[in-house]
Amino acid sequence: MKTILLGVSGSISAYKSADIANQLVKLGYNVEVIMTQSSTEFITPLTLQSLSKNYVHTDVMQENFPDKINHIELAKKADLFLVAPATANIIGKLANGLADDLLTTVAMALKEEVPKLIAPAMNTYMYQNPVNQRNLNWLREVGYKEIDPREALLACGDFGKGALANIPDILDEVTQALHESKE
Template sequence: MTLKNKNILLGVAGGIAAYKVVQVARDLTVAGAKVHVMMTPGATRFITPLTFQSLTRYPVHTEVWEYWTQEAQGHISLAREADLALIAPATADILAKLAHGFADDIITTVMLGLPPGVPVLVAPTMETHMYEHPATRQNLQTLVERGAQIIQPGYGNLASGAVGTGRMAEPAQLLAAVKLAFGKVEGDLRGKRLVITAGGTQENIDPVRYIGNRSSGQMGYALAEEALGRGAEVTLISGPVKLSPPYGAEFVGITSTRDLEQAVHAALEKPDAKADVLIMAAAVADFRPASPSEQKIKKDGSGQAPQIELVLNPDILAGLKGRAGLEGLLKVGFAAETEDLTHNAEKKLVSKDLDLIVANDAVTSIGQPDNEITLIERSGVITHLDRQPKTLVAGAILDKVVEILSKR
C-alpha cells in the first residue's frame, strides 16, 4: 500500500518513548507521506520540535492557536485534511483525555475535530501498573468502541528499570500498522483472506541433526506484508527463520513438512473464515528420514557412515486437488529449479492444478534478498521479471493474483 501524498497526523505525547517516534516520522516521510507532527508540552521536553520539522519538512504544531490564518485555520485545517491519525506515544494522560473528550492541547483538540471515518491508531506506552489500571483499561475500551485501533505495547525493560508490559511498539510495527489501516480502506485485496507459507521445513535425522534447506523466508514474509498492506487478512505459516512475523498477520509456526501440511489444511478449512488464495512460498523438503533416531547418532568406530533411509514427504499442493470445500480457491505455487526452469515449472503447474506458478532459479534466489522470476498462468500467459528486491517481487506477484481474481 503506497503512502504517497497521504496526510498523516502524528501526535506525540510526553513519554520517554517519544525518541522512538523520530524514526516513525522519518519512515513515514521516506514512504511518501506528508507527516504533520503535533506535540504536547511534555513531549517537547523529551524531543525538540525542530527534530521533527527537520525530518518531515513541515512545521510542528505545539499550540492550538499556531499557524492560524483565514486560509489555514490551525487545528481545524489539520483535522479536516487528515487521512489518518497516529498517536504515539500515547501516555495514560492522553488516553484519558481522548476517551473523555478533552480539548486542552493541540492533540486532543485536533482529534475532536477529525471527520468520521478517518482511521485512528493509538500506541500506548506507560508503566505496567498504569497500563493495567482499570481506568486505563476502560479508556482503551472506550476508544476501541469509537473505532480506534490499539497498537498493543510490548513486554520488556521499561524506563524505570522494571520489566513488564508497557513498551511502545517498535517503529517498524507502527509503520506496518499505518499501511495496514490504509489497506483496509483502499487496498485491492480488502475483504480477501490469503494463506501464505514461508521458510524451509526441517526433517529430523536425530535430536541434533536434520535435513533442511537454505530458505530464509524472505519471499513469503514479503508476500505476507504486501498482502496486509493491500487490505487482506493473512495467515502466515512459517518454518524456522530469523524474521519477525509481519504486524497484523495470524502466525503459525511449523517445523516439518507434515506439520506444514496439517497447518495448511487447518487454515484452509476454517468454517468461519474461507480462504480465497493459497500461496505456497515455503521451501518444502521432498524427503524425510524413515525412522529418525531418538538418540544422537554417533560414530561406531567402523569407519562407515550410517545408512539413512529416506521416504517421500506428502506433496501438499497436489494433495489439494479435488478436495471438498476448496472450490474457488486460487492456488499459487513456486518452482525453484536448477535446469529447464520454464519447462519444469509448466509441468508442476499442470500436475498440481495451479492457477499461477512462480518459477525461479534455486541457486540464485534461495536465501538472497532479491529475485528474478517468471510467472506462468494456467491460461499459458508467461511474464518475466528481471532481478529486483523481493519486496518488489511480492508486489508483482500479488498484482497478478489480483488480476486473476478480477476475472473470476
C-alpha cells in the same frame, strides 16, 4: 500523497517519534506532527520538523493564517491519525472528549472515517490500571485501534507490558489501516 497526523505525547518514548516520522516520510507519506507541551521536554520540535519536512504544531492558540482555524485545517488534511507514543494522560483525554491542547482538539475535529491509531507507552502498572484499560476499551468502541505495547524492561526499571511497539509494527499498522480505509 496521503497525510498522516503524528501525535506525540510526553513519554520517554517520544524520542522514537523521530524514527517513526522519518520512516513514514521515506514511505512517501506527508507527515504533520502535533506535539503536546510535555512531549517537547523529551524531544524538540526542530528534530521532528527536520525529519517530517513540515512545521511542527505545538500550540492550540497559534493561528498562522487569519482565514483558517489550525486545528480544523489539520483534521481536514488527515488521511490517518496516529498517536505514538500515547501516554495514559492522552488516552484519558481522548476517551473522555477533553480538548485542552492542540492534539486533543484536532482529534475531536477528525471525521469519523479517518483511521485512528494509538500506540501506548507507559509503565506496566499504569498500562494495566483499570481506568486506563476502561479508556482504551472505550476508544476501541468509538473506532480507535490500539497498537499493543511490548513487554520489556521499562525506563523506570520495571519489567512488563508498556513499552512502545516496535517501529516496524507501527508502520505495518499504518499501512494496513490506510489500505483498509480505501476499500
